[in-house]
Every structure is written in structure tokens, then in C-alpha cells.
Amino acid sequence: MIRLLNSDFLIIGGGIAGLSTAQRLLQQGALVTVLERGEVGQEASWAGGGILSPLCPWNYPDEVTHLTTHGAELFPAWAQELRTATGIDPEYEKSGMLVLPSFDAQAAEQWCAKHSAYPIHQVCAKHYNLLQGDALYLPEVAQVRNPRLLRALRQHVESLGGRIIEKCAVSDIVVKNGRVKTLSTPSGKFNARGYIVTAGAWSKEILGQHALRLDIKPMRGQMLLFKFDVSPLRHIVLQDNLYLIPRRDGHLLIGSTLEDVGFDQHTTREARDMLWQRAQKLLPSLRDMSLMQHWAGLRPASPHNIPTIGRHPQLDNLYLNSGHFRYGVTMAPASAEILLNEITGAKQPFDVTPYQAGWGT
Numbered sequence: 108m109i110r111l112l113n114s115d116f117l118i119i120g121g122g123i124a125g126l127s128t129a130q131r132l133l134q135q136g137a138l139v140t141v142l143e144r145g146e147v148g149q150e151a152s153w154a155g156g157g158i159l160s161p162l163c164p165w166n167y168p169d170e171v172t173h174l175t176t177h178g179a180e181l182f183p184a185w186a187q188e189l190r191t192a193t194g195i196d197p198e199y200e201k202s203g204m205l206v207l208p209s210f211d212a213q214a215a216e217q218w219c220a221k222h223s224a225y226p227i228h229q230v231c232a233k234h235y236n237l238l239q240g241d242a243l244y245l246p247e248v249a250q251v252r253n254p255r256l257l258r259a260l261r262q263h264v265e266s267l268g269g270r271i272i273e274k275c276a277v278s279d280i281v282v283k284n285g286r287v288k289t290l291s292t293p294s295g296k297f298n299a300r301g302y303i304v305t306a307g308a309w310s311k312e313i314l315g316q317h318a319l320r321l322d323i324k325p326m327r328g329q330m331l332l333f334k335f336d337v338s339p340l341r342h343i344v345l346q347d348n349l350y351l352i353p354r355r356d357g358h359l360l361i362g363s364t365l366e367d368v369g370f371d372q373h374t375t376r377e378a379r380d381m382l383w384q385r386a387q388k389l390l391p392s393l394r395d396m397s398l399m400q401h402w403a404g405l406r407p408a409s410p411h412n413i414p415t416i417g418r419h420p421q422l423d424n425l426y427l428n429s430g431h432f433r434y435g436v437t438m439a440p441a442s443a444e445i446l447l448n449e450i451t452g453a454k455q456p457f458d459v460t461p462y463q464a465g466w467g468t
């Protein structure tokens with residue numbers, strides 16, 4: 108059975124990449140349907156910390172800097188647009204980020220001098236009630252609350268006329284004469300004019316032979332959640348890969364691990380103890396707190412953290428917006444804009460050819 112949806116675009120995967128792409132296409136007047144294997148916004152996009160910056164931005168190549176910087180610039184207006192349209196506040200907040208030792212101070216200073224959007228200050232961490240000496244403070248770093256952002260995004264997509272079909276896993280991409288013809292799902296076949304894969308860590312598996320040399324794989328990250336009466340920190344605090352993210356209402360997130368364990372989404376006692384103990388060294392009051400929640404998500408990991416965004420090199424009506432690895436929330440508004448520009452032929456905000464390299468062609 109072929110289901111004719113009269114859709115201009117079928118989007119595979121309803122995480123932040125899929126929903127932000129759907130939103131931008133709908134705003135251009137396209138008809139859009141999102142096919143989601145489970146429920147939208149429940150995988151990596153839900154699991155993340157919502158820091159709107161690379162952890163130590165000076166450690167990444169320009170391709171990551173361009174996308175994260177542009178994403179961070181677009182975010183305040185995007186969050187406000189969603190809040191106005193839906194009444195759901197994603198709690199965008201410029202809370203700043205403190206980077207504790209050890210870090211390469213010279214590399215950080217050189218990088219920040221080159222990228223004026225990232226001012227940086229040398230500070231003493233003792234002023235922030237942390238048990239460390241010298242630190243770097245990045246005042247422009249913002250955060251958002253992922254579950255709220257996703258709820259707002261879903262509601263906005265639906266209010267713009269987008270169709271979301273959940274519990275609908277795409278099992279096959281059927282190709283004929285150099286074009287995608289249909290998508291197979293247990294609920295039948297779907298077809299459209301254009302097809303966009305935004306299936307996060309599962310993107311390569313869905314593309315099958317059409318993935319060419321795409322290198323996107325799952326990378327597990329575990330997070331802990333605590334609740335204080337009053338937030339114990341004013342800023343996001345980062346030390347190596349450990350970060351503490353204070354929310355407005357006293358919630359404190361602690362993350363994260365980087366585990367190459369395939370599609371295993373279990374949490375582990377080792378990771379819980381490691382994160383909790385390391386965080387206690389920075390914030391001793393955590394010792395007496397009860398753990399509220401512990402979860403794991405699968406990041407769509409790409410080499411050098413550079414996602415693939417754009418048209419498939421061989422299949423004319425197939426697009427990808429995936430592989431954002433550690434920064435898919437930060438990059439989301441910029442990636443959706445780049446994909447939309449590619450589809451409509453509009454001018455790009457910067458050179459986007461590096462985001463085609465992932466196909467390996």
C-alpha cells in the first residue's frame with residue numbers, strides 16, 4: 108500500500124535536527140511530515156545538557172566554530188519565537204561558563220582574540236565558591252532546557268501544519284533511477300518530493316548502502332540530576348569533560364561520559380560514581396544530596412565533530428542533517444538554515460562545503 112501524503116518533504120527522525128528542519132521548511136510554505144520511530148524528542152536531544160557552546164571551543168576546528176557560533180547567535184531569537192508561538196519557555200539564559208584547570212590558557216586566549224564573539228576573562232575560582240585556583244570565564248555562553256525546547260518545537264511544528272507520525276520506524280529507503288522513490292515502514296510506504304534523514308546516531312544504519320563513506324556512530328553520554336532549594340552555582344562550570352549546569356529552579360545537571368559502546372543505552376554504576384565523586388570535589392554539598400535521575404543518551408558522533416548537512420551526492424532528492432555529535436543543540440538553528448538554503452538555493456551565511464565532506468566522495 109502506498110500512502111500519498113501530499114507531502115513536499117518526509118523527514119526521518121524527530122529529534123532537534125528533524126524538528127528544527129521541519130519548522131524552517133514549514134515556514135517556507137512546504138508540506139512536511141516527520142516519521143519518528145518512537146516518540147519525538149526523546150533520544151539524544153532530550154538527554155543533552157543544553158550548553159550552547161563547545162566545551163573548550165579552542166579545541167575544535169573552524170568548521171565546528173562557524174556552526175556553533177552561528178547557532179548560538181540565532182538561539183535567543185529562536186527561543187523567543189518558540190516561546191511566543193507556544194507559551195512554552197525553553198529557558199534560554201546567558202549563564203556564562205567557568206572553565207577550571209587544567210586548560211591550555213595560551214590556546215584559549217589566542218582563540219578568543221580571533222573570535223570576538225567569545226570574550227574571555229581570567230578569574231579566580233574562589234570568588235565562585237569553588238575549590239580551585241585560576242579559571243577562565245566565558246560570559247557569553249548560554250544554556251537552554253532541552254525537554255522544554257523540544258516540547259515547544261513540537262508544538263510549533265504542529266501549529267504550522269506539520270504532521271508528526273510516531274511509532275513509525277523507517278526500515279528501507281527505496282531508490283529508483285537515481286532518486287528516492289518511497290520509504291518503507293511497518294505502517295506502509297510513504298512518498299514525497301524530498302526526503303531528509305535526521306535520525307541522529309541511527310542515520311548511517313537507515314541510509315544503508317546509500318551512506319557511502321559516512322562515518323556517524325553512537326557515542327553514549329551519561330548524566331546525573333540533582334535538585335537544590337536554591338541553585339548552588341551562578342554559572343556553568345567545566346573541568347575537562349566534567350560539567351555542572353545550574354538551572355533557574357535549583358536543578359543541577361552533571362555530565363558527562365563519552366563511551367564508545369555501540370547502541371547500548373544503559374546507565375552504569377561506574378559512571379554514576381565517577382561523575383558524582385568528581386563533582387563533589389568541586390561542590391562538596393553534593394555529598395549530602397540524593398540523586399534524582401540518571402540517564403544515558405546516544406550522541407551522533409562524527410569525525411572532528413563536523414556534521415554532514417546537505418544533498419546526497421548521488422540521489423537528487425535525498426538530504427542529510429546529522430552527525431552533530433556533542434553540539435547538536437547549539438548547532439540546530441544554524442544547521443536547519445543551511446539545509447533550507449541548500450534546498451531553496453539561497454545564499455549561505457558562510458562556506459558550507461566542509462559539511463558535504465562526510466559523504467567521502
Ligand SMILES: Cc1cc2nc3c(=O)[nH]c(=O)nc-3n(C[C@H](O)[C@H](O)[C@H](O)COP(=O)(O)OP(=O)(O)OC[C@H]3O[C@@H](n4cnc5c(N)ncnc54)[C@H](O)[C@@H]3O)c2cc1C
Pocket residue numbers: 119120121122123124125142143144145146147148149150151152153154155156157158159160275276277278305306307308309313327328329330362363403404405406407428429430431432433434435436437438
Ligand atoms: C549526555 C549528552 C549531553 C549533551 N550535551 C549537549 C550540550 O550541552 N549542548 C549541545 O549542543 N549538545 C549536547 N549534546 C548533543 C546533542 O544532544 C545531539 O548532538 C543532538 O541531540 C542530536 O540531535 P538529533 O536530532 O540528530 O538526534 P536525536 O535526538 O537522537 O534524534 C534522532 C531521532 O531519530 C529517530 N529515529 C532513529 N531511527 C529511526 C527510524 N528508523 N525511523 C524513524 N525515526 C528514527 C530516533 O528515535 C530519534 O528520535 C549532548 C548529548 C548527550 C547524549
